[in-house]
Each structure stands twice: as structure tokens, then as C-alpha cells.
Amino acid sequence: MSALLDVRDLHTRFRTPSSVINAVNGVSFSVQPGETLAIVGESGSGKSVSMLSIQGLLPPHGGAVEGGKALFQGIDLLQLDKKEMRKINGAKIGMIFQDPMSSLNPVLTIGYQISEALREHEMLSRGEARRRAIDLLRLVGIPMAENRLNDYPHQFSGGMRQRAMIAMALSCNPALLIADEPTTALDVTIQAQILRLVRRLRAERGMALIWITHDLGVVSRIADRVMVMYAGSVVEEAGVLDFYATPRHPYSRGLLSSLPRLDDNVGEQLRPISGQPPDLSKLKAGCPFAPRCPYTIERCVRETPSLVPTGSDPRARVACWRANEIGAYHEQ
Amino acid sequence: MLPGDPVMHMFAGQYVTAENMALARETLGLDKPIYIRYFEWLLRIMQGDFGTSIVSKRPVADMILSVLPRTLELAVAATLVTVVFGIPAGVLAAIKKNTWVDSALMVVVSLCVAMPLFWFGLIALLFFSVELRWFPVAANAGWSSLVLPAFVLGLQSACMIARLTRSSMLQVLGDEYVTTARSKGLSPWRVVTVHGLRNAFIPILTLLGVQASWLLGGAVITETVFARPGLGTMAVDAIRQMDFPVLQAVVLIAALTYTTVNLVIDLMNAALDPRIVYDTEASKA
Numbered sequence: 280m281s282a283l284l285d286v287r288d289l290h291t292r293f294r295t296p297s298s299v300i301n302a303v304n305g306v307s308f309s310v311q312p313g314e315t316l317a318i319v320g321e322s323g324s325g326k327s328v329s330m331l332s333i334q335g336l337l338p339p340h341g342g343a344v345e346g347g348k349a350l351f352q353g354i355d356l357l358q359l360d361k362k363e364m365r366k367i368n369g370a371k372i373g374m375i376f377q378d379p380m381s382s383l384n385p386v387l388t389i390g391y392q393i394s395e396a397l398r399e400h401e402m403l404s405r406g407e408a409r410r411r412a413i414d415l416l417r418l419v420g421i422p423m424a425e426n427r428l429n430d431y432p433h434q435f436s437g438g439m440r441q442r443a444m445i446a447m448a449l450s451c452n453p454a455l456l457i458a459d460e461p462t463t464a465l466d467v468t469i470q471a472q473i474l475r476l477v478r479r480l481r482a483e484r485g486m487a488l489i490w491i492t493h494d495l496g497v498v499s500r501i502a503d504r505v506m507v508m509y510a511g512s513v514v515e516e517a518g519v520l521d522f523y524a525t526p527r528h529p530y531s532r533g534l535l536s537s538l539p540r541l542d543d544n545v546g547e548q549l550r551p552i553s554g555q556p557p558d559l560s561k562l563k564a565g566c567p568f569a570p571r572c573p574y575t576i577e578r579c580v581r582e583t584p585s586l587v588p589t590g591s592d593p594r595a596r597v598a599c600w601r602a603n604e605i606g607a608y609h610e611q
Numbered sequence: 612m613l614p615g616d617p618v619m620h621m622f623a624g625q626y627v628t629a630e631n632m633a634l635a636r637e638t639l640g641l642d643k644p645i646y647i648r649y650f651e652w653l654l655r656i657m658q659g660d661f662g663t664s665i666v667s668k669r670p671v672a673d674m675i676l677s678v679l680p681r682t683l684e685l686a687v688a689a690t691l692v693t694v695v696f697g698i699p700a701g702v703l704a705a706i707k708k709n710t711w712v713d714s715a716l717m718v719v720v721s722l723c724v725a726m727p728l729f730w731f732g733l734i735a736l737l738f739f740s741v742e743l744r745w746f747p748v749a750a751n752a753g754w755s756s757l758v759l760p761a762f763v764l765g766l767q768s769a770c771m772i773a774r775l776t777r778s779s780m781l782q783v784l785g786d787e788y789v790t791t792a793r794s795k796g797l798s799p800w801r802v803v804t805v806h807g808l809r810n811a812f813i814p815i816l817t818l819l820g821v822q823a824s825w826l827l828g829g830a831v832i833t834e835t836v837f838a839r840p841g842l843g844t845m846a847v848d849a850i851r852q853m854d855f856p857v858l859q860a861v862v863l864i865a866a867l868t869y870t871t872v873n874l875v876i877d878l879m880n881a882a883l884d885p886r887i888v889y890d891t892e893a894s895k896a
Contacts, residue, residue: 385885395795399796
């Protein structure tokens with residue numbers, strides 16, 4: 280089976296007059312049709328920038344892709360000109376964002392914003408696009424959809440706005456949906472509803488999903504595979520069950536052990552990862568996580584570990600010199 | 612309040628007796644204290660009576676009506692220049708931020724804003740009318756005589772609008788819904804106009820309203836420089852000749868225009884931004 284999206288050695292840098300920020304440093308991953316990949320990492324780890332790079336949506340002044348390939352259905356997105364890229368964005372790749380309030384245009388109606396992509400990509404007439412927009416709003420569970428079409432975003436609640444965003448992203452039946460922290464700005468009950476909705480839609484439509492998040496609780500409920508990013512690099516990739524059972528990278532271990540658990544003893548403290556992520560304009564040789572890692576040896580500071588296969592899963596990878604030692608120790 | 616005595620002005624250089632001057636003051640109503648005169652004026656205005664000019668002895672309403680169309684024509688043309696040049700220039704500068712296009716536009720804009728209007732008018736007149744002879748020097752030659760004054764009057768506001776449009780667009784283009792629009796694969800034109808300008812336009816419209824009032828002040832200078840008959844020249848003449856009733860009427864019209872234009876702008880803002888609602892029911896809720 281060939282991959283739907285195959286990203287290889289992606290590099291993105293932001294250049295300012297005084298410094299160069301290495302936002303994405305050689306990121307590689309692939310997504311199979313119908314598969315859900317969760318990309319996990321803290322703010323500034325390059326999760327969102329990687330996605331924007333692939334889609335050619337980096338802000339016009341600043342960031343630029345400086346190397347790599349992004350094969351989508353066999354076509355390298357990074358080689359496409361803007362016009363060709365526009366035929367893919369919104370049509371074959373749908374995108375939903377973190378904050379549904381600021382991601383919707385406040386002065387245009389919900390109906391207009393949903394039908395916009397349909398009219399652009401499928402050349403539908405106003406009336407046809409409107410009918411499709413009503414169907415889409417129904418699909419995402421907005422009651423009395425035909426009456427809500429002429430509403431503006433501020434007349435929708437937070438959860439309904441995110442539903443409308445999903446309707447918008449799905450309008451042209453994309454093969455891949457990229458969701459950039461779509462539940463972070465929502466409260467927990469709404470979060471659960473949106474998760475259920477996306478799971479249902481993914482199953483019905485057989486689309487692949489990239490779910491960017493820093494919330495490991497969400498990951499376990501939606502993902503097939505997990506990819507962990509740190510300081511613009513992939514540090515680990517694994518199937519979701521393996522990831523929770525035997526995280527191999529010390530950073531993944533840190534993330535998982537900083538989660539509160541139901542079976543924790545009362546009064547037990549959370550274990551945060553100490554230290555700060557590195558300054559992306561001053562990356563040096565060596566593992567970027569080394570300064571915060573409890574397992575650092577001299578080699579970690581000297582040489583950057585490359586992402587290598589690990590374990591029995593052929594797609595599982597980890598970038599740590601001591602992954603095998605640490606894995607073996609904890610499996611005992 | 613204007614210092615000086617219009618009666619002295621009327622009879623300047625003539626032999627008049629003190630009685631005659633007193634009589635003239637009485638017929639003009641100038642012997643009464645100022646607050647009485649003000650309320651009398653107010654009462655007459657309510658009845659649609661703007662009084663009679665001290666100098667020409669014609670009804671002020673007639674005088675105003677005869678020149679009002681010329682000033683309106685100038686104001687509308689100048690606003691058109693402002694919108695047609697200011698907004699696209701600002702949008703262009705925003706899209707081409709930090710390129711030579713942006714820098715060149717902003718240099719021109721700063722120069723324009725810094726130039727005094729009367730000086731700019733004189734230079735334009737000298738260059739385009741006297742040297743190049745593209746436009747008539749005289750003010751009464753139909754549409755072609757409107758071009759230069761409208762440009763002179765409109766260009767400065769156009770430059771301010773261009774600057775505001777640029778900053779407003781830059782802010783809006785950085786907003787997340789613009790990224791959403793781009794992620795839908797829309798054309799750059801649609802992204803900039805439908806998603807960008809539509810949102811950036813709200814502060815621009817407000818400044819346009821402020822400038823509409825400023826335009827009347829500018830009309831005084833422009834009309835004087837180009838010797839165009841209009842409210843501006845009429846006001847200047849009235850000040851010179853201490854023609855109270857005319858000046859009062861011009862000031863009143865300026866004030867009315869200002870409030871009307873700004874009311875219209877507020878209503879347009881509400882039409883443009885669905886979040887603004889002028890509805891007593893909604894404000895109670």
C-alpha cells in the first residue's frame with residue numbers, strides 16, 4: 280500500500296535580520312490512507328509549522344521551506360506552484376484550526392464560508408453550494424441547519440463554531456484532514472463531542488487524519504499512530520498502543536509520566552519535565568533534548584542521534600542513543 | 612466671534628453721520644446684546660430663514676444654494692480620489708510589505724501628508740495648468756476644471772487613507788481566518804478582498820468620515836487657490852467683509868454635514884460588521 284502522504288527530510292526556517300530560527304529540522308513521516316497520525320509536542324516543537332510548510336500556507340513574510348519532499352498521492356507538494364497548490368488545499372486536504380472563533384471570518388456568514396470552497400473547487404452555483412452547505416451542517420450535527428446558514432460566527436457557540444469549521448474542511452471530501460489542536464480551545468464536554476464527531480466522520484468517509492495536539496489524553500482516543508516532536512525534529516514514532524505501553528524516547532517517557540493518572544496514589548505529585556526547550560535559533564550538535572534528559576551521556580551532547588527503526592513494528596522509530604538500554608530496563 | 616464692526620466696514624471711506632450709523636446698526640439688529648442676537652438667529656433658522664447678507668443684501672439661503680452644488684461636486688470628487696487612490700495603494704503596500712513597492716509608496720505618502728495644501732495647490736496649478744496646459748487655470752470650464760482641485764484636495768486624504776489601509780490590512784492579513792481562507796485554496800484576490808479588505812475596511816470607513824468634515828476646511832483653501840466659487844470662497848469673503856449672516860450659515864452647514872456624514876458612516880459600519888447591532892432589544896439582552 281502506498282502512502283497517502285510521505286514527507287521526507289523537511290526543513291523550514293524563519294529568517295529575521297538578526298537570526299535564523301530552525302523551526303523544522305529534517306522531519307520525515309508518512310500517513311497511510313484512512314490512518315490517523317497524532318503529532319505530539321510542546322509549543323514551538325514544529326508541529327504546526329510542518330503542516331503549514333506542506334500546504335504552502337506559511338505566512339508570506341518570514342518562513343520558508345528550505346529542503347525536503349512532501350509526496351501527496353505521489354505528487355511533491357513542495358514543487359507545486361501556488362496555483363496548483365490551491366487546487367489541492369481545500370479540495371484534497373482539509374484543515375481545521377485551534378481557535379474556531381478567530382479562524383472564522385467574523386463578517387461573513389457561516390453558510391458563505393462553508394460554500395466558498397465548494398464554489399471554488401467544484402464550480403457549484405450559489406444555490407447548489409447552499410444546499411450542500413446545509414447537508415454539511417447537518418452532517419456535523421448542527422440542529423436546524425437551514426436556519427443557521429445566515430448566522431455569523433459570533434452567533435454560534437464555541438462547539439458549534441468548531442463543528443462549522445469541520446463542515447468547511449470536509450466540504451470537498453478531502454482525502455486528508457489536518458486538525459491543528461482542534462479541541463484545545465474547547466471545554467472538556469465539547470472536546471469529547473468533537474472527538475466523537477471526527478471519529479465518526481473519519482470512519483464514514485475513510486479519510487486520513489493528522490491530529491496535532493499537546494494533549495496525550497486526546498491522542499489515546501483518536502490516533503492509530505503517534506509521532507513525538509521536539510525542537511523541530513521527530514524524536515519518536517510508534518503505534519498508539521506501543522507508545523503508551525513502552526515509550527522509548529526519554530522525552531516521550533517524560534510526557535507520559537507528567538500526566539495525572541487515575542491509579543496514582545492520592546497526594547502524589549505530578550512529575551514535570553524540568554528545564555526549557557532549546558532556543559531554535561541556537562541549535563548545536565547533539566541531541567536537542569540532552570540538557571533536560573535524565574539519561575544523558577557524553578555521546579548525546581556530541582552527536583545528534585538519528586531516527587532509527589526500533590522494536591518489532593517496522594514503522595516504529597526513535598532518535599535516542601540509549602533507546603534500547605532504556606527500553607530493556609523498563610520492560611523488566 | 613469676529614472682532615470688528617461690520618457697520619464701520621460698510622461705510623468705510625464714506626461720510627456718514629453717527630445717526631446714520633446707529634440707524635444702520637438698528638436695522639441690522641446689531642444694537643442688541645449678543646445672546647439676544649443668537650437666539651433670534653436660532654429662531655429664524657428653525658423657520659428656514661437664514662437672513663440677509665449685510666454686504667450683497669441678497670437672502671443668504673439663495674447665496675448658499677447657488678454655490679453649494681459646486682462645493683458638493685468638489686467634495687464628492689475629492690472623496691472619490693481618496694477612495695480610488697488611497698485604498699488600492701494601501702492594499703498594495705500591505706501585500707508587498709518590505710519590498711521596494713511598499714517603501715516607494717510610503718515615501719510618496721509621507722511627502723503628501725507633510726505638504727501644506729495651499730502650497731501643493733499652487734504647485735499643481737503652476738505645473739499642470741500654466742506649464743503643461745492640461746487643465747484650465749480658470750475655474751469655470753466644466754468637468755476639466757474640477758480635475759485639478761479634486762486631486763489637490765483628495766490626494767492628502769488619499770495618503771492618510773493609504774497609510775491606515777496598509778496597517779489595517781497588515782493586521783487583518785495576519786489574522787487566523789485569513790490562513791483559514793488560504794487553506795481553502797481560494798485565489799489570492801479573494802483572500803485579500805473578501806476576507807482581508809472586508810475586515811480592514813471598518814477602521815478605514817471611520818477615518819473617511821472624519822476626513823469628510825476635514826474636506827470642508829480643505830475646500831476653503833482649495834477653492835481660494837483655484838478661484839472656484841463655492842462655500843469655501845464664500846466663507847473667506849464673508850470673513851473679510853464681516854458678513855455675519857453668511858458666515859453663520861456656512862458654519863452651520865459645515866456642522867450639519869459633519870454630523871450627517873458621521874451618522875451615515877456609523878450606520879454603514881453596522882451594515883459592514885454584523886457584530887455591531889443598533890437594536891434596543893439586543894442591547895437589553
